[in-house]
Amino acid sequence: MRGTVLYAPRDVRVEERPYPTVEAPTDAVVRVTATCVCGSDLWPYRGLDDVEGPSPMGHEYVGVVEEVGGEVRTIRPGQFVVGSFFASDNTCEICRAGYQSACVHRQPGAPTGAQAEFTRVPLADGTLVATTAAPDPDQVPSLLAASDVLGTGWFGAVAAEAGPGKTVVVVGDGAVGLLAVLAARELGAERVIAMSRHPERQRLATAFGATDLVTERGAEGADRIKELTDGLGAHSVVEAVGTQQSMLQAIGSARPGGHVGYVGVSHGVELHGERLFYTHVHLHGGPAPVRRFLPDLVDRIIDGRIDPGLVFDLQLPLDDAAEGYRAMDERRAVKALLWP
């Protein structure tokens, strides 16, 4: 089968790979309907995370179950399923508290790589969410978005306690940030301020429900948010980048007692304890427990209430994965969908 492998920074190849098989009795093998390139894939692509030898890539997918192991009870061959980037048992105490991405049996969600024709999924019963019927083909991109970027943006908005009466700021105009805008709006926020200076991304943010756009960054950006909120700062801020600047911008945009939900994978962030102490913000985040939200998100998509698939502004055959990486790296595309 065809699968995507990162050999070294900026060296992405789609090549013949072994068919994944059921290895543990709790595994499933999924025939991938659609997959995509993640913002976090760009860290090793850019050489900012180490690349230790050829690595199969991809952890976002939707597809049809091909085969299941002997201990898989609820997932069945033929079902259309949505997975996420961590496999979880969904039964341990941590999963039951809603932190499936810290499951005591956590494993990579697609160890053989999801940017491929087939992928192996561990802990299939806990990890996969099946739709009741095969989805409308138009909904496949949105279901794929639920697999990571929507689930992550949603977690960011929940961690920031977005809700009715709240002013929510979103720092970051990548797919996760844009979908945090959608999430904040769906969760009932009164005002959603997207921080973006990129016209195409501003347009998407507005389509997803942003009420205001702010182009300033860093301390200037935080000052602008204060101006827009009677000098107080926002109730809720989603951080969806992961750099020192974006993190301080997010914290500086929140009011005392406000909530910062941070879902950008931290790179080089150092928080000064004393400064944080006097901000009085709530801070919560980490790798999103997408599984917590998946059943609800799948319902909203199937019912046509949300259309997060709009973030895929580039669609390519799987064999052109390298172009997907390039386009995202150069910010020519928000997010690249790959069709196997």
Next chain:
Amino acid sequence: MRGTVLYAPRDVRVEERPYPTVEAPTDAVVRVTATCVCGSDLWPYRGLDDVEGPSPMGHEYVGVVEEVGGEVRTIRPGQFVVGSFFASDNTCEICRAGYQSACVHRQPGAPTGAQAEFTRVPLADGTLVATTAAPDPDQVPSLLAASDVLGTGWFGAVAAEAGPGKTVVVVGDGAVGLLAVLAARELGAERVIAMSRHPERQRLATAFGATDLVTERGAEGADRIKELTDGLGAHSVVEAVGTQQSMLQAIGSARPGGHVGYVGVSHGVELHGERLFYTHVHLHGGPAPVRRFLPDLVDRIIDGRIDPGLVFDLQLPLDDAAEGYRAMDERRAVKALLWP
């Protein structure tokens, strides 16, 4: 009148000072019934915070209102009152959200120093809580504790979301940590683990409701908490020290999705973003909005439900304030009460 002044590290003097007067029409002057030395007073005392010339000391007090300014509406001369370390209007949007210690009109709560016979209190209507009658003299130490250490420990426990069914860890066995134990218990926690290796403080922690004592510190301490919680970590952790070691011990003791309430004034704390990201903890703290909790805490004390005054294991005449500082610095006393 007599008042306490810090001249330089370890140079505390009680000397004649001018009587405080009403300066703004929202001020009150309070005749101090009891005051005390704060753990945070030890930072400048030890030279770890700068001492810029002679500084009047103290921000914890209970007493009787002597005089009020022309715009004070609800506080009246003769009332017995409890204040706290920040003055707040208690009407702005931040106060109404429960963050009086970040009030938009925030001022120091006792600008002329509370370790004195009289003290000036700004924004009297917003800052002071009056008891319905003069309290029983036995209750004065507990009401004084409410003014800072109980209010701060309580906020730590609330920020850590202590409550029924929860396992709560308290890092720090100073007065704030010990009263966070009391708060966690009052808030209904199932299990309260105090981290202390000091026999007298362990005894107090047990008296306040600790169910377990852990003597290990740092990473070993966090490992011990994991062992006591099925390998998961605690639901709630209160950090009541403010050092790098105690902060990492607190974060390391919490389970994924758990809550860390940090109320130790941060000194030299640096949080590594990536490590924090993968812990999945909630982090919240800062200078406690004691005013939020005061009416409830005063009721609990007057009703005899809690006795936080037990933290005062040393009581001295005001003129012996220097000995109070020395005893706390040398950890011979948990907390020194001063009688003017």
